[in-house]
């Protein structure tokens with residue numbers, strides 16, 4: 209589905225990505241793990257065309273999409289749920305969702321409204337709150353809205369940036385359940401960026417570890433869950449003794 | 453100190469509301485572009501002036517009926533707004549807001565510089581939209597053109613609100629104003645939204661100029677003062693707030709007019725200072741404006 213090769217991205221003189229290579233196959237859920245500042249968001253934003261890479265390539269299917277504009281990326285079928293949700297806080301829930309389908313709206317209005325009903329089916333709470341301002345939703349509802357909004361463009365590949373951030377464990381498992389359902393039911397391919405390695409590796413098929421702009425480790429979720437380094441660095445205190 | 457009678461007071465307030473409606477429209481023009489770009493468009497007054505002058509020319513020189521002249525003028529000024537954005541704003545890549553503001557100041561000088569040789573220095577006569585006797589209201593008189601101004605203001609304000617609320621482009625413009633990065637991730641072409649904001653703002657400005665032309669003097673430099681007053685109104689209401697712009701416009705119009713009414717003999721020439729005094733007071737007391745929540 210997507211293949212990234214030796215991607216390097218800079219902000220001025222700061223290098224955020226140092227030759228990152230990874231791929232996600234059709235129908236896979238792949239997680240990208242890394243600490244704060246590792247470059248996870250930079251990778252997603254480079255894919256989406258919000259920032260340009262200096263070298264390396266991104267291929268989507270057969271197509272070279274390196275440094276393509278965000279509008280075209282959305283049109284090609286890649287949609288991002290950005291870090292911190294980035295909702296249109298003063299617009300209503302429904303308007304936020306419609307914005308997600310902006311490119312389809314004029315030509316296929318009816319389809320968009322059908323699809324809106326499907327999103328409401330996945331997230332019934334959004335239907336209840338559809339006229340409410342997005343900024344007044346709870347954190348979990350906002351994350352659901354951000355995901356629903358990204359799905360409104362009917363992406364083949366969904367990029368999720370730390371969807372668990374700031375949410376209670378119960379809400380996190382609800383959201384991750386929806387993510388796995390998406391793969392089962394809609395055949396959506398998913399690249400999941402997370403710091404919460406525990407939950408991410410539970411739903412993902414494979415994972416990559418990013419450290420200061422480099423992929424330092426990759427493997428199936430089982431392998432990564434067993435990896436001592438991962439346990440120490442990403443799976444928290446309880447595993448510390450195992451390492452020592 | 454003069455003490456106006458009740459009837460005079462009402463008369464002043466009616467005048468104030470009339471001119472306030474124009475300030476409100478000009479302020480809305482500022483708001484539309486500010487929300488899309490963070491830029492204060494000092495060429496806004498130029499749109500106002502062009503709207504008025506083009507309409508009068510179409511009406512008196514080309515003998516087109518007034519309604520046709522009105523709509524043609526809106527179309528022409530909208531086109532000018534679009535050309536302005538494409539020619540002067542869009543090509544400047546990675547420009548800072550301050551650079552763009554300076555460009556708009558330049559454009560404002562350019563617009564009056566073009567208007568001067570075309571229409572000359574003297575105010576030109578604009579026919580009222582309809583003829584008839586003024587109507588009485590609480591003992592005061594309202595001319596039909598004043599009613600036209602109020603009606604046009606109301607129609608434009610409502611039309612812009614409906615546009616923002618119910619059209620996909622309008623919603624996308626609001627979305628872009630709220631969160632530009634997210635808008636880009638939705639596949640919204642934010643540069644197109646900037647273009648739309650210049651087009652819309654030009655149309656609103658033209659509407660203001662045309663409505664006021666028969667009441668005030670239509671001349672090549674009418675835009676500068678109206679532009680500045682509208683700017684004061686936009687700041688008073690809270691830059692970027694549509695409702696604030698309208699309230700700010702009416703507030704400045706009414707206070708300005710009352711100040712003239714109450715001013716000691718010989719001091720009414722200071723009327724133009726009123727808006728700026730209000731501006732200074734609001735910047736001093738509540739810099740975010742009446743309806744503003746935070747400073748951008």
Ligand SMILES: Nc1ncnc2c1ncn2[C@@H]1O[C@H](COP(=O)(O)OP(=O)(O)OP(=O)(O)O)[C@@H](O)[C@H]1O
Nearest residue numbers: 219222224242243244245246247248249250251291
């Ligand atoms: N707009 C920017 N300008 C300059 N430097 C940036 C910018 N965005 C990110 N960086 C830098 O690039 C590096 C990678 O940042 P990035 O946001 O991609 O990390 P991340 O893995 O997403 O971190 P987090 O988990 O905190 O979201 C960091 O050192 C950061 O300071």
Ligand SMILES: [Mg+2]
Nearest residue numbers: 248249250291
């Ligand atoms: Mg990040």
